[in-house]
Amino acid sequence: RNYRSRTECRGDINRLNAPFLAIYESLIPAEEEKQKQKQLMALLDKHVKEEWPGARLFLYGSCANSFGFRKSDIDVCLAIGDADINKSEILLKLADILKSDNLENVQALTRARVPIVKLMDPVTGISCDICVNNLLAVINTKLLRDYSKIDVRLRQLAFIVKHWAKSRGVNETYQGTLSSYAYVLMCIHFLQQRSPSILPCLQDMEITYSVNVDNVKCSFFDQVEKLQGFGSRNGESIAQLVWAFFNYWAYCHDYANDVISIRTGSIVSKRAKDWTRRIGNDRHLICIEDPFEVSHDLGRVVDKRSIRVLREEFERAAEIMQHDPNPCVKLFEPY
Template identity: 30%
Template sequence: MVKQWPHTWQPPMRKPWRVEKYPPRLFQGSEWDEASRDIWDKYSRNKQKQTSYEKKVNICRMLSSVLKPVHPGYMFLVTGSTLNGFGTERSDLDICLLVDDSNATSRDEALEHLKRIKQTLENDPSMTKRAELILAKVPILKFRDGRWDVEVDINCNSNVAIRNTHLLYCYSICDWRVRPLVTIVKLWAARHRINDAKNMTISSYSLVLMVIHFLQCGVSPPVLPCLGELYPDMFSWQRHVLEIDVHQPPPEYFQSMNNQPLGKLLLDFFQYYLQFDYSRFALSVRLGTKIPIEECQLAQEVNNGVRQKPLLCIEEPFERTNTAYAVHNHEVFGRITAVFRNSYSELKKTKHLSSIFKRVPQLTFSRYQENEICTF
């Protein structure tokens, strides 16, 4: 029997995860104890707090209460980092608009629905600030909530957003090291300005997939399994989104035999992507391995009328498209890899987390480095 959500469904007003002061295995009496402690402390300071979670849930509830009388067929669901375990205090609120339980909506139809919402919300200036439609491949209505000053992104019938929220949540609870490692990588990337798809760098979603992929096949034994292969029915594209509880855990918890400390895992993360052959392979969390670029659909994206081949390919686990299609500029990609190289060198030398968060001069890239940087 298909689970039916009422149009006002929202996640419960509770904290979806619990974090202790220090995990029992954080300190191992190794040279990485200080870095591991600093990673955990930085994660604890920046992770999404209970109050932020409640604000975001309330925003979605209020949007639903305002919009439902005007648009009775609309359902608003919280997705993304608010629920998947990887949220920070700076994370936006992602909302998926479902229209009449539809599984497919054209881009033009999505734009029309989002325009209707925008017009309705603009009738109450206290609710929204600076509302704008982003005409991306997946259109987004973006605005800042007028009551709690939270950035809100609404998409229309992006069922993949619900599916990957559930998948990432399950990965986030497989091992206690996953959430702090993802959070540190996101904060590090933002610090070095390589965390913005609009500027041809790496989106937060792509960074999360990079960490998960690394933990699946960049260390031995692996820290994370391939959940899609272990539980194909649970993470099947054929499963209706209304059957998905985004906080439903896997039937069995994975117990990793890998005991590497957080600090060493972070160093190995940098090393793995410095040695990755981007010219031949894409990252696949779906399969827990590297796959030929050709198997990642839409590996080439049209930019300014010219079809360009991205320099970084990360397979979306459900749509199997490239989540990193924006990374197609050689100079920008060279800057990204230079940041990876510099951070790897600093962390290996100092074993201090602070060394990779220092402000550094703008790292540059010259064309003669292209072959080296794109193939490693």
């Protein structure tokens, strides 16, 4: 299925390429930030190995999936082989160990939905959240990073969409809008659906990478260097894609029936997933399938009020992209 747009794109769209690319460039982290992250990881690793020699630390989330802005906090996962461990105990212990070093604001939040230790490293200035055994997040981080290596337009589009969402206040899961992770999945799906497609469906290709995590089989094609130039048959510019992305979510997505799925590279029906009615707090008003936890809808945080907010914001963005003389300013105006 190809996405059709409601309207023909404005004729002068390509004059927006340069300003969008400038915004993208301004958000990319500097190389020295990566060095500082490595430095902090090495310090954490030393402490962890002293206490748990078999454990490993992984970066995940935006600091590792290539969709992170400059000066972001980092997300770290402590992988301890034993599945039966008591996470709270580990986190309390970890907090104790780290407090004895020069780290600041070390706090164990054992009752959070994802329990973590938070801290700030005064040497590098980096804040960091450490969780335990959240390995699916480590794997979906790899999947996102691998997608980003195939065509630079994914990273460009996702940066602009995330920047828009943060500016407009629709990147707050506790307020019923979507996570950054959900927005990146929307961008990947969108680029899989262009005609010709700009991204392939890595989970629907020869398996070159496979792991079992928490009883979920995660497998996909990860030799993405072989996919260089995959999207080059499609010559759409970043401005055209931003325009089409908002046009799709404003006017073309079938919110009543469709689930977007990067796992299949396509749309699946809500009926097939039994996501047609509210069960408990899961309402399925906008449906975004997790690539590995397929029963997991990233849109489940969205409620009756926030779906209105989201759709109004998509429409606002689409109208600006179509008519505004200066979209690169208007799009990101604080709400």
